[in-house]
Amino acid sequence: MTEATVIGGSGYTGGELLRLIVGHPQLELGQVTSRSKERRTVTSVHPNLRGATDARFVHPDDLEDTDLLFTATPHGYTMEEMPRLRDHADTVVDLSGDFRLDDPAGYDEWYDEHPNPGMLDEAVYGVPELYRDEIRDASLIAAAGCNATASILALHPLVESGIVDDEDDVVLDVKASSSAGGASANTASHHAERSRVVRPYAPTSHRHQAEIEQETGLDVNMTVHAIEMVRGIAATAHALVEGVEEKELWKAYRGAYGDEPFVRVAKSRRGVYRYPEPKVVEGTNYCDVGFEVSDDRVVAFSAVDNMMKGSAGMAVQSANIALGYDEGAGLGFNGMHPV
Numbered sequence: 001m002t003e004a005t006v007i008g009g010s011g012y013t014g015g016e017l018l019r020l021i022v023g024h025p026q027l028e029l030g031q032v033t034s035r036s037k038e039r040r041t042v043t044s045v046h047p048n049l050r051g052a053t054d055a056r057f058v059h060p061d062d063l064e065d066t067d068l069l070f071t072a073t074p075h076g077y078t079m080e081e082m083p084r085l086r087d088h089a090d091t092v093v094d095l096s097g098d099f100r101l102d103d104p105a106g107y108d109e110w111y112d113e114h115p116n117p118g119m120l121d122e123a124v125y126g127v128p129e130l131y132r133d134e135i136r137d138a139s140l141i142a143a144a145g146c147n148a149t150a151s152i153l154a155l156h157p158l159v160e161s162g163i164v165d166d167e168d169d170v171v172l173d174v175k176a177s178s179s180a181g182g183a184s185a186n187t188a189s190h191h192a193e194r195s196r197v198v199r200p201y202a203p204t205s206h207r208h209q210a211e212i213e214q215e216t217g218l219d220v221n222m223t224v225h226a227i228e229m230v231r232g233i234a235a236t237a238h239a240l241v242e243g244v245e246e247k248e249l250w251k252a253y254r255g256a257y258g259d260e261p262f263v264r265v266a267k268s269r270r271g272v273y274r275y276p277e278p279k280v281v282e283g284t285n286y287c288d289v290g291f292e293v294s295d296d297r298v299v300a301f302s303a304v305d306n307m308m309k310g311s312a313g314m315a316v317q318s319a320n321i322a323l324g325y326d327e328g329a330g331l332g333f334n335g336m337h338p339v
């Protein structure tokens with residue numbers, strides 16, 4: 001068994017990691033950290049885990065050596081602490097944005113100056129559909145952002161097939177759920193303000209644009225809305241390209257994802273859910289992708305659960321690859337219908 005420790009275990013993605021670890025056939029839970037909930041039981045914060053663990057939160061300064069370390073902390077923590085954290089574990093999977101960008105200048109532009117820029121080269125971007133071979137040898141994995149995961153997986157087949165390139169105009173519209181903002185409340189997340197909104201909160205740019213442009217090579221024009229959903233990301237990409245036929249798109253998407261265990265092409269003529277829909281993938285590690293085409297435009301869709309394929313699920317998928325386990329170990333849930 002591999003011992004897995006979670007830093008930031010009282011947060012939303014931390015809680016999802018705990019759910020996956022306690023259900024994983026090869027992982028056993030090590031420490032779970034929280035400064036504000038130190039000594040409290042994990043189930044007092046994550047009631048869904050009642051009966052599955054009797055662990056209590058410990059302070060992150062009391063971190064002990066472990067096999068696999070997941071860090072589910074806000075941006076800025078691992079950027080500073082990663083050298084120390086890596087001394088405690090053979091494999092680290094970071095869910096924050098602190099090691100996703102290759103170029104330190106990207107941190108100056110989108111985040112803060114990076115205190116450990118030399119370590120950026122050592123981190124593998126944790127999207128298995130793009131970097132499976134690199135993840136196999138990785139000791140530091142930077143799980144992708146939730147909006148970025150949905151957007152990259154929607155666009156990747158278009159780029160790989162050459163249907164869309166960096167000369168084309170791409171507009172990316174992302175709808176994000178409330179859990180994507182984490183467990184800390186603010187005025188905008190207060191129920192009275194958040195309920196029933198369709199609120200543009202990043203109208204002309206978003207930090208995840210940096211990862212999306214890095215991984216697709218495209219120049220994307222991105223807008224993000226906060227919407228009425230607890231879990232889920234829906235991404236819609238519009239590329240203004242002429243003369244593309246539907247059969248080319250089928251070839252591109254089947255070619256990219258035909259053998260992928262966690263990406264499904266969702267496009268059909270009949271049924272209620274003819275295209276990707278976040279509630280269909282809720283609780284699962286799937287990214288559903290779909291597309292449509294007209295004379296002068298290709299539209300690509302995708303849906304993920306931000307706390308699964310958009311963070312904790314993909315982090316476990318990457319850890320499974322790095323540790324040589326079955327890629328889908330602990331990730332078998334197919335979702336529910338109706339929800």
Ligand SMILES: NC(=O)c1ccc[n+]([C@@H]2O[C@H](COP(=O)([O-])OP(=O)(O)OC[C@H]3O[C@@H](n4cnc5c(N)ncnc54)[C@H](OP(=O)(O)O)[C@@H]3O)[C@@H](O)[C@H]2O)c1
Pocket residue numbers: 007008009010011012013014033034035036037060072073074075077095096097144145146179180181182183184306307310311
């Ligand atoms: N939410 C999502 O859907 C999502 C998706 C993809 C990626 N991410 C990324 O994943 C990370 C975690 O997100 P989240 O939504 O789970 O956040 P969250 O709900 O706010 O949880 C943050 C966790 O980190 C701990 N923490 C905060 N500051 C810390 C510090 N200085 N030192 C040690 N621990 C600290 C918190 O506990 P204490 O303060 O009690 O220590 C808490 O357990 C973020 O970087 C986020 O951008 C989130």
